[in-house]
Amino acid sequence: MRKRLATAAGALLAAAAAVLAAPSPAQAEASAARGFHVTDGRLVDASGKDVVLRGVNHAHAWYPTRTAQALKDIKALGANSVRVVLATGDRWARNDTADVAAIVAQCKQNRLVCVLEAHDTTGYGEQDGAVPLSRAVDYWVSVKDAVKGQEKYVILNIGNEPYGNGDSGVTPWTAGTKDAIGRMRAAGFEHTLMVDAPNWGQDWSFTMRDHAAEVFAADPAKNTVFSIHMYGVFNTADKVRDYLNRFTSQRLPIVVGEFGDMHSDGDPDEAAIMSTARQLRVGYLGWSWSGNGSGVEYLDMATGFDAARLTAWGRRIFSGPDGIQQTAVEAGVFGAGAPAAGSCAVGYRVTDWGTWFNADVTIRNTGTTAVRGWQLAFAFPDGQQLGQTWNATAVQQGSDVRVANESWTETIPAGGTVSFGFNGSSTGTNGVPAAFALNGSTCAKS
Template sequence: MSASRTARPAGRTTTPPAARLGLLLSLLALLPLSALLVLGPQAPPAHAAVAATGLHVSGGRLLEANGNDFVMRGVNHAHTWYPSRTTAALSDIKALGANTVRVVLSTGDQWTKNDTADVANIVAQCKQNKVICVLEAHDTTGYGEQSAAVSLSRAADYWVSVRTALTGQENYVIVNIGNEPYGNTNYTGWTADTKAAIQKLRNAGFEHTLMVDAPNWGQDWSFTMRDNAASVFAADSLRNTMFSIHMYGVFDTAAKVSSYLNTFVAAGLPILVGEFGDMHSDGDPDEDAIMATTRSLGLGYLGWSWSGNGGGVEYLDMAAGFNANALTSWGQRIFKGTDGIGATSKQATVYGSSSGGGGGTTGSCAVGYTVSGQWSGGFQGEVVIRNTGSTAVNGWTLGWTFPDGQRVTQMWGATSSQNGSAVSAASASYTAVIDPGASVSLGFIASGTGGTGTPSAFTLNSTACARL
């Protein structure tokens, strides 16, 4: 969260100069859309990840220790400024279906240090509420431009200082080294500094999944993170680092959202949207595109933020006055809207098999469904099946029920049969095997005049699947 978006008490918010925001947007406007499609000169690393003890990255995906795919669905909570609110906030956020909470901490350089005992307590509360903890050091925000901000090296020193609270918690905790660790000044230093911070933590014995934020106040309009992500990932001896993009005014169209995220997916590099909102003073982010694109790609998102925003961005509160019964329009959107947390969140299996607010127990599969074309009396659809388990699927039958009486007239990637509105799709020879973490697709053409409503549930070999 950049300084202009920080949820901190009144009188402690610094707004970035208008000139800087204008420069940011004007520079972005000069870039052709095709520029967003190029990752840069580095190739993705060829070597496999070292065996991990908990949450870990493999094949560009975040997996649990048992090999199950884990897709973060959650929000940010400003613990360091509102420590007395944390117990209720974690409980309320979980009750609304989240499987992850990103918790704001301080190294002690800008705000009161969250010491070892406090960090241990937060981790314990996350575990009690059955959410994954993403812990972030906020004092790095806007380094190089924000005068009080500290370096990633200093943030790494902080994590080493509280390491005893984190050792053995690799199943439950992701360490987000530093929030938005560069502003729009000297941001080219991000690559070397990020590599050095990762290596400092590995040398200190950290085996956790590490998360690194982009420069440019988290929005990477310069594509510094995008173009150097492969080399940063390779600099991690455990190959257990994931990348976090913050999507505010820079990401104001679906094309920009899709292009940025798909570049990482195509390169086999792990990415999530670590912060985003439904509006902002630096431009209007396309939250619908952010949520739809992450759902279709099976990527995580963490909205900013639960409550307590000040400095003119109070509209980013999801719960007015930390009251879970007073959700704002943004809170309603992210928790209860299309592609929202309630519809797409699945609880980490380390806590058991029940999904958060996503609607019941699911098996080791996740399904995405999209209508890719439509005409009078018919449409074309695509279904993506992901194996989120730890063993390969060899031969499958996917089932769903159309809500509007649609009928499949042609299918590829599988062989279809239909009884009333119930569809059964049996794998083709070339789609039969789905390795752990991998996906296959099938397409179809269907007729129907009643509409193109999305099926509410899918089963794979008679086991209920989560939704992508």
């Protein structure tokens, strides 16, 4: 997310005749065995299934005590991924190996694809204190033990917005990015790597756009994804569509690594960003869950990290048209998550004290395979308000409620059940929800 931008400029993309040196069959097989990898311009998991990121950013580096609950809430709201801000120790307090390992474990527990990014590179060449990509590579090498063996769950975003504007920020991007990728591979990293554009991530100079094929071909593993940050530069649908189409038409993997619904440098067209991402099956990660300052507090999705107090931006990205709840699909790496249609039943029992009530909910898996990781969706019919929840985590938007498992209630065995409960308030009438959906599949009521 950036502070300063120049006006959009740049020449047309040269003919897409750049040769993308495809990985050998042996390389492709090895990548698939490890985890996430790029195939024919698409990000896929170890089984070869497409992975379309639908998630948000969380500023762990500045709010480490908020992370555990934030990831639960982000998952409960329907996201399949989270981009986590880390610090190398050059500008902000370093997130060490143990801390990074804990984040990876929490992402996995919440069945979220974990995109980890080093933030201290932001605006190098213009921002005081920013460090080059080479320092970010040093950091990843220093915390390698935290991510080694996690290639099925973790994507490494080498450095956030690693170059500012002007020649000092634009000209070195291609060589600097290629060098960083090369060093990561030489150090033994087999993960999918993500690289940010220059111009504070917005690539108004089209440097990344015009040199992406060259950078991709330079990766020995052919496993690099490009990330564009869409703020004020991307203020029209035409600009959004043109930029993303330039990548997908060349079969180059692209994600929108950050975007918002407004910004002081201009008003992004978030509707076009989200609809184009859906049409092209391009991933997006909105900025950001909570904790923004320095005049951009409007980018918070949750007020004060409270999932019950979503902002207009939070409601837009989670439940608006082409939003996370409409388009997110959990990554296949997390195994069987969706029950077959009609293979679940939900019991909902209420103890009512007038204006307060307790609800005990039981989910029964009536199918023949276990459900690992679940989200139950329903709507209150009479304006009830959710209170505390136990054995699950829950969020409410209007009348809609989404409940997700805790680690100890994650698996519903074939023929088995899990239970959770909550309390809430009502204004007198306290009807039972009309329907329940488990991971998108409608359940019977029992």
